[in-house]
Amino acid sequence: MGTRAGIVVTGTEVLTGRIADRNGPWLADRLLELGIELAHITICGDRPDDIAAALRFQADAGVDVILTTGGLGPTADDMTVATVAEFSGRELVLDIELEHRIAAILRRLMERYPGADFEAVMAANRKQALVPAGATVLEPVGTAPGIVVAGTPTIVVLPGPPRELQEMWPAALATHTVQQAIAQRSRYRQETLRMFGVPESELADSLRHAETEVAGFDQLEITTCLRRGELEIVTRYEPDGERSYRKLVEFLQAEHTRALYSTDGATVDEQVAALLAGRRVATAESCTAGLVSARLTDRPGSSAYVAGGAAVYSNEAKTAVLGVDAGLIIEHGAVSEQVAEAMAEGALRRFEADIAVAITGIAGPDGGTDEKPVGTVCFSVKTADGAGRTETLLLPGNRADIRERSSTVAMHLLRTVLLGS
Known part of the structure; x- marks a missing residue:
């Protein structure tokens, strides 16, 4: 039968894009782990009518549980609890014990502000102790408690700050009301494949061919996403779909032998980090604003294998920092395979590394020519023993797209050289 859930993210600041929603995706992952199907995520402003409409939409969709985030603060625009109470047909009542607990929290917080008027602050925060009659109260992580309201659907009201929400989530999940509401959940599995160098259309x-070749293909829920210039294929299935999923992987491996580089979900960044064990890598970047260096160092222990990096834009900087011959730049241009190779060799020397990756290109929006249009990027990976690989690509997109795609290409070239060395 399965369990379905919906998420209602409240907050005008989220609706207007001033703050990016982090709670919806985080809760979506937690629901997937539990085997709960997420039907919808809706975002609405801090207006009671709009919150009620979002709740009604989710309820009409037949979900078993609605999770709301945000709108639990002491200010006038925090209306989620009151709206949930009205939607559930419950009276809003003052929980005296909860009021005392909130007061104790506020006293501790206000020790930092000598002379502040505690009674005035408490008067504003008293509304946080108003809860729907019969609801289960979740202990505050900040000053705002969460609420669980039994019904069809059950509604779980969570705070907006991600840290508070995430810390409160286990307590919400452990309540008898929520456990009853999700009792029919299924146990889904989710696997991720990653491809590079193949268009999404292919x-x-x-x-489409796999649909006719793989028995049980209809048991698989497949989502594809273009991310950082790669294709991410996420497949969700119930345990009895395991055999069909393995057949799909075999089919894609045969169809895309070179492009399918990860069958266990590992990213190219993770694979490169593992391949660099016992080695030292250096970077030399022009046009990517240090993105490759950032990807290499974005994990614990990176200091063990990252020797250093240089982001050099001007010709003078390429010469002064990396020792690139000025005559080479004049002869071939700053964006050329010859200069990319010299940058890689310079990074090897400068940082005493075992392997180096260099990028020089035209990310735009200006600076291109007929011979070298915007999006022209030259890459070079060199090892201390003279091995390596150099190539030039014309990448699509705006400045940010070209930079990000360039960093992905560089990581894959680095992976290829490491695998072959």
Whole structure:
């Protein structure tokens, strides 16, 4: 039968884009782990009518549980609890014990502000102790308690700050009301494949063929996403779909032998980090604003394998920092395979590394020519023993797209050289 859930993210600041929603995706992952199907995520402003409409939409969709985030503060625009109470047909009542607990929290917080008027602050925060009659109260992580309201659907009211929400989530999940509401959940599995160097249209064609070739294909819920210039294929299935999923992987491996580089979900960044064990890598970047260096160092223990990096834009900087010959730049241009190779060699020397990756390109929006248009990027990976690989690509997109795609290409070239050395 399964369990379905909906998420209602409240907050005008989220609706207008001033703050990015982090709670919806985080809760979506937790629901997936539990085997609960997420039907909808809706975002609405801090207006009671809009919150009620979002709740009504989710309820009409037949979900078993609605999770709301935000709108639990002491200010006038924090209306989620009152709206949930009205939607559930419950009276809003003052929980005296909860009021005392909130007061104790506020006293501790206000020790930092000598002379502040505690009674005035408490008067504003008293509304946080108003809860729907019969609801289960979740202990505050900040000053705002969460609420669980039994019904069809059950509604779980969570705070907006991600840290508070995430810390409160286990307590919400452990309540008897929530456990009853999700009792029919299924146990889904989720696997991720990653491809590089194949267009999305080609993958779509392969999946159409797989539909006729792979027995039980209809048991698989497949989502594809273009991310950082790669294709991410996420497949969700119930345990009895395991055999069909393995057949799909075999089919895609045969169709895209070179492009399918990860069958266990590991990213290229993770694979490169593992391959660098016992080595030292250096970077030399022009046009990517240090993105490759950032990707290499974005994990614990990176200091063990990252020797250093240089982000050099001007010709003078390439010469002064990396020792690139000025005559080479004049002869071939700053964006050239010859200069990319010299930058990699310079990074090897400068940082005493075992392997180096260099990028020089035109990310735009200006600076291109007929011979070298915007999006022209040259890459070079060199090892201390003279091995390596150099190539030039014309990448699509705006400045940010070209930079990000360039960093992904560089990581894959680095992986290729490491695998072959």
